[in-house]
Amino acid sequence: MSRYIATRAIRGANALVGEAEAMLEQALSEKGPDTPVAFPNTAYHLPVIFGMTGKEIAHLGELPEILVQARSLLHPTPSREHWTPYLGETLDSGMATLLAAETIEAIRYVYGLQPESMPGFELAGGTSFTSPDMNGGGNQPPNGHLNGAIDDIQLRSWGIQLVDGRMPGFAAIVGCASSNEAAVQIVRELQRRNILCFLSGNVNGHSIIDQLHEEGVELGYDTYTVPFGTDTISAIYALGFATRSALTFGGLKGGQPREILNYNKDRVFAFVLALGEVDDLKYSAAAGAINFGFPVIADTVIPQILPTGITTYEHVVSMPWNEIDGANDTEKAERLVQKCIEVRGVKVRVANVPVPVPYGSAFEGEVVRKADMRAEFGGRDSRCFEYLKMAKLDELTDGKIEVIGRGLSDVPDQGSMDMAILIEVAGRQMEQDFEPVLERQIHYFVNGASGIQHIGQRDITWIRLSTKAAEAGFDMEHFGKILHARFHSDFGAIVDKVQVTIITEPEEVEARLEEARAAYDFRNKRLADLTDTAVDEFYSCTLCQSFAPNHVCIVSPERLGLCGAYNWLDCKASFSINPTGPNQPIKLGRIIDPVRGYWEGTNAYARIGSHGVVEEVAMYSIMENPMTACGCFECIMMLIPEANGVMVVSREDTSMTPAGMTFSTLAGMAGGGIQTPGVMGVGKYYLISPKFISADGGFKRVVWMSSVLKDGMAEELKMVAEREGDAELIDRVADERSVTTVEELLPWLEENGHPALTMDPII
Amino acid sequence: MPVEIPKDSWPGSVNTVTLGATGDQGGSRTSTVTIGGEQSLPFMHFENPTPHRPVIAMEVAAARPADWSAVLLEAWGSTLDDPAVWARACEDAGADLIVLQFGLKGSDDGPVSAEFAVEVVKEVMDSTGLPLVVLGPGQAEIDNSILVPIADATKGERIVLGLCEEGNYRTIVAAAMANDHLVLGKTPMDVNLAKQLNILMTDMGLPLDRIVMDPTTGALGYGIEYGYSVMERLRLAALQGDAMTQLPMLVTPGVETWKTKESKVGAGIPDEWGEWAERGVNWETLTAVALIEAGADVVVLRHPQSLVRVRAAIAELTASETA
Ligand code: SF4
Numbered sequence A: 001m002s003r004y005i006a007t008r009a010i011r012g013a014n015a016l017v018g019e020a021e022a023m024l025e026q027a028l029s030e031k032g033p034d035t036p037v038a039f040p041n042t043a044y045h046l047p048v049i050f051g052m053t054g055k056e057i058a059h060l061g062e063l064p065e066i067l068v069q070a071r072s073l074l075h076p077t078p079s080r081e082h083w084t085p086y087l088g089e090t091l092d093s094g095m096a097t098l099l100a101a102e103t104i105e106a107i108r109y110v111y112g113l114q115p116e117s118m119p120g121f122e123l124a125g126g127t128s129f130t131s132p133d134m135n136g137g138g139n140q141p142p143n144g145h146l147n148g149a150i151d152d153i154q155l156r157s158w159g160i161q162l163v164d165g166r167m168p169g170f171a172a173i174v175g176c177a178s179s180n181e182a183a184v185q186i187v188r189e190l191q192r193r194n195i196l197c198f199l200s201g202n203v204n205g206h207s208i209i210d211q212l213h214e215e216g217v218e219l220g221y222d223t224y225t226v227p228f229g230t231d232t233i234s235a236i237y238a239l240g241f242a243t244r245s246a247l248t249f250g251g252l253k254g255g256q257p258r259e260i261l262n263y264n265k266d267r268v269f270a271f272v273l274a275l276g277e278v279d280d281l282k283y284s285a286a287a288g289a290i291n292f293g294f295p296v297i298a299d300t301v302i303p304q305i306l307p308t309g310i311t312t313y314e315h316v317v318s319m320p321w322n323e324i325d326g327a328n329d330t331e332k333a334e335r336l337v338q339k340c341i342e343v344r345g346v347k348v349r350v351a352n353v354p355v356p357v358p359y360g361s362a363f364e365g366e367v368v369r370k371a372d373m374r375a376e377f378g379g380r381d382s383r384c385f386e387y388l389k390m391a392k393l394d395e396l397t398d399g400k401i402e403v404i405g406r407g408l409s410d411v412p413d414q415g416s417m418d419m420a421i422l423i424e425v426a427g428r429q430m431e432q433d434f435e436p437v438l439e440r441q442i443h444y445f446v447n448g449a450s451g452i453q454h455i456g457q458r459d460i461t462w463i464r465l466s467t468k469a470a471e472a473g474f475d476m477e478h479f480g481k482i483l484h485a486r487f488h489s490d491f492g493a494i495v496d497k498v499q500v501t502i503i504t505e506p507e508e509v510e511a512r513l514e515e516a517r518a519a520y521d522f523r524n525k526r527l528a529d530l531t532d533t534a535v536d537e538f539y540s541c542t543l544c545q546s547f548a549p550n551h552v553c554i555v556s557p558e559r560l561g562l563c564g565a566y567n568w569l570d571c572k573a574s575f576s577i578n579p580t581g582p583n584q585p586i587k588l589g590r591i592i593d594p595v596r597g598y599w600e601g602t603n604a605y606a607r608i609g610s611h612g613v614v615e616e617v618a619m620y621s622i623m624e625n626p627m628t629a630c631g632c633f634e635c636i637m638m639l640i641p642e643a644n645g646v647m648v649v650s651r652e653d654t655s656m657t658p659a660g661m662t663f664s665t666l667a668g669m670a671g672g673g674i675q676t677p678g679v680m681g682v683g684k685y686y687l688i689s690p691k692f693i694s695a696d697g698g699f700k701r702v703v704w705m706s707s708v709l710k711d712g713m714a715e716e717l718k719m720v721a722e723r724e725g726d727a728e729l730i731d732r733v734a735d736e737r738s739v740t741t742v743e744e745l746l747p748w749l750e751e752n753g754h755p756a757l758t759m760d761p762i763i
Numbered sequence B: 001m002p003v004e005i006p007k008d009s010w011p012g013s014v015n016t017v018t019l020g021a022t023g024d025q026g027g028s029r030t031s032t033v034t035i036g037g038e039q040s041l042p043f044m045h046f047e048n049p050t051p052h053r054p055v056i057a058m059e060v061a062a063a064r065p066a067d068w069s070a071v072l073l074e075a076w077g078s079t080l081d082d083p084a085v086w087a088r089a090c091e092d093a094g095a096d097l098i099v100l101q102f103g104l105k106g107s108d109d110g111p112v113s114a115e116f117a118v119e120v121v122k123e124v125m126d127s128t129g130l131p132l133v134v135l136g137p138g139q140a141e142i143d144n145s146i147l148v149p150i151a152d153a154t155k156g157e158r159i160v161l162g163l164c165e166e167g168n169y170r171t172i173v174a175a176a177m178a179n180d181h182l183v184l185g186k187t188p189m190d191v192n193l194a195k196q197l198n199i200l201m202t203d204m205g206l207p208l209d210r211i212v213m214d215p216t217t218g219a220l221g222y223g224i225e226y227g228y229s230v231m232e233r234l235r236l237a238a239l240q241g242d243a244m245t246q247l248p249m250l251v252t253p254g255v256e257t258w259k260t261k262e263s264k265v266g267a268g269i270p271d272e273w274g275e276w277a278e279r280g281v282n283w284e285t286l287t288a289v290a291l292i293e294a295g296a297d298v299v300v301l302r303h304p305q306s307l308v309r310v311r312a313a314i315a316e317l318t319a320s321e322t323a
């Protein structure tokens, strides 16, 4: 905690509590202790005081005890010599400031000084109240004054949207922007993102409210911009609003300060935007906001408080307006608002995918034939690749889409063009390991657009664009729009910013391809290094329990899910995105048997996940406690006792196997979530894992496998053969082209010198 | 020879939930309904008594239903034109609860609106003193658009608001929290999805004694076994102590059975199928009783005769307890 901020906040609080005491004393003598005090149209009394202390203040005479409490929270300003962490004192001062500020506003209501009058000002919707001193009266918001406190009706309407996420959060803007233009742009940027703006405060007598008013911006409930008052004290209404949100929607009661503050920290994505010079009072009010977990972003030079603690991320961040990168106020405002969103961790939702063609998963399987094609990228005549990488938050501008090189109009009909799709994402929860997980989604995201066909991934990407889509106005930038929208909507939990660069300039494509290939290589190595012994957590997957209620999938780095769709990294990312979802980490704990693959954690999970049906699971054996299967296995493995080995049948193979059964008959035996030693459903990439039935002798046990597997994974299997020290190994494995009965199998294996015949008995 | 009946003793139990609030409790209902509390599988009264019998809710459509079986139209006659009259008729027929179901249509065939919804709810509440379950058409946005104003307009009544699903649970839960209502969480026939939704709802601070779940079920002959099995597993997990499955269950055999061919079609079918109305009532009754056996705490029915028969079945199932 900065001593500077602590000093000023403490000083501000001391001053304000003193001011409140003086005002209260005067009010008590002029109006008497029985004078009612209330904010208009609320059932929550003076909300901050009610929330923090549980006191239901209704009369002036009840306020002194609140100020006594406020005073008890004050501390002397830190001395120059002794360096202590001032956080506690600063937060206390903040709280004292809030109690004093609310007391002051309550007294001002008594005197008819709130809502603050502003001649000539018209509210675009606001709290209605009846005060004899004000013009209008009745239930219409009369003109000539600001809004003051928000009423309960509006609280409900906005509060529910804040809770359910339709409204991402609110900004308490305090002070005065560097220019009217800047004020307008900042508010516009916030409104564009559906963020509610509460306005208060001034700098040298000029308030952001004046600035917006001068520029003709309508302020009021209807425009999601509420002018509280032109002094800092009126910012208390923002915290009254926050407190009431917790009371209304969080099921909390007055006098539960801790719970109310935590509720706000966890669920109300609000922040303070301090514009212009920050004086003592603003520091102390800011300290009050920090109690709620609301960070402060200033557009001037102030000391920062970066470490997290009370707020989720940084506490105080300085982003001086004149140092913000940007050609004009609009760009600067955009950056500033981005920063606020980042610091508070506000999640912005992108509702739909802004492309000129229909979009949805229904279009994923669409094929674009050559005759219907406007252009293609990749394939035989051009190069196309896609590469997603993680960047730092401040390196990216969310939503920025840049096209470098020619556009679609430069491509002849049915012609082709080089293309690179570079996606940079940043997020607080993003990890480098998630890059490939996200990158694989490009295929689905792009395919969702009607008239676009996407095949392959990495540097074998091949995209076709139909004439119809092109006629509808689909152009290169729309690839970026799709990706920006979808990464936000599907991966918003880990991705805060997405920036896309589409490159069609051949030399640039070439240069970037180098970089991408280096990254692909790096990831391949990373995957190879990602062994079961290198991690201390596996993941569960319960997606298939809806069909096979007691089936448990345990996914480890070296054994992917039997459906082939979920590997360890996918599960890890899925858990980050959806912490209550189907993939949960399994802490491994003590290793019981490294050969067969038993851990305390995996066994415990097997029991819980199978509801007591399965006691233990061996990660690396088909013979002892094999993993169960539901039904969607890519391959079925089965023991062939005569051959002292196993066969592997692919789902795509419909022919007869040496076990005397076809895949579909075997599936009945392997599925259903039951442990059957000697039978197991697996994902095909498990075949090439070093941990492939390693307890039973590994890949050398495979005596027969469907030819589609041999052909489809030829490269990978070649590496397995080398690893096993027999380059000819795959050729020694029979398939349905050579052998379909167990009688034929044995002589064939002998003839081809299969190693299983001389291995230890598998049973 | 005396036979020793083995008894299970379970560590967990189902939550007790009270629907509706009387005048003293901040509402306007003349009675409340309490469900849940089971400590054993259904009707294993020799292990533990059934604390609260399963209850029967009758479904009342907010606007005259366009797609209901002629059998139902005949049974209810002109009451169907006025939800308030209909709800009253249900109360008179012996229902424990009213399920007020909104469709996509409001008055005069226009789309359902917040004003229409609030008005119908108020009329129904004026005509019956029974606790209410209010359900939207099941499309997240539309459900939100009517349930939030309904919740605001009926603060304190402990109405069960639904559907609360993955897509809109935040809104519905917030509306319930702000107005002292309950919610009905609905998930598509899957134990893990049901648990997940319960976790998400309680994470928002909604107490467990204000949630009822609809794990989704099918009609007899139309997938009842899936629904039955999911309910059974949820209940077993609840008794084993898994807090996120310990919610009382509400299921809708009325909706499910009256859309089957057997209940809906009266002409051009084999004679062996028997009399139409009798068949429809049987279908609904049998489905409802099966689901009660699976652990349902509330069954929502449509035909007044089914109400009588299911009521009798419940009485029989609990007879030895009260004897
Ligand atoms: S088969 Fe795949 S989807 Fe199913 S539980 Fe296993 S990993 Fe999950």
Ligand code: SF4
Pocket: A543, A544, A545, A547, A548, A563, A630, A631, A632, A633
């Ligand atoms: S068979 Fe498929 S759908 Fe079936 S449970 Fe398994 S993975 Fe899932």
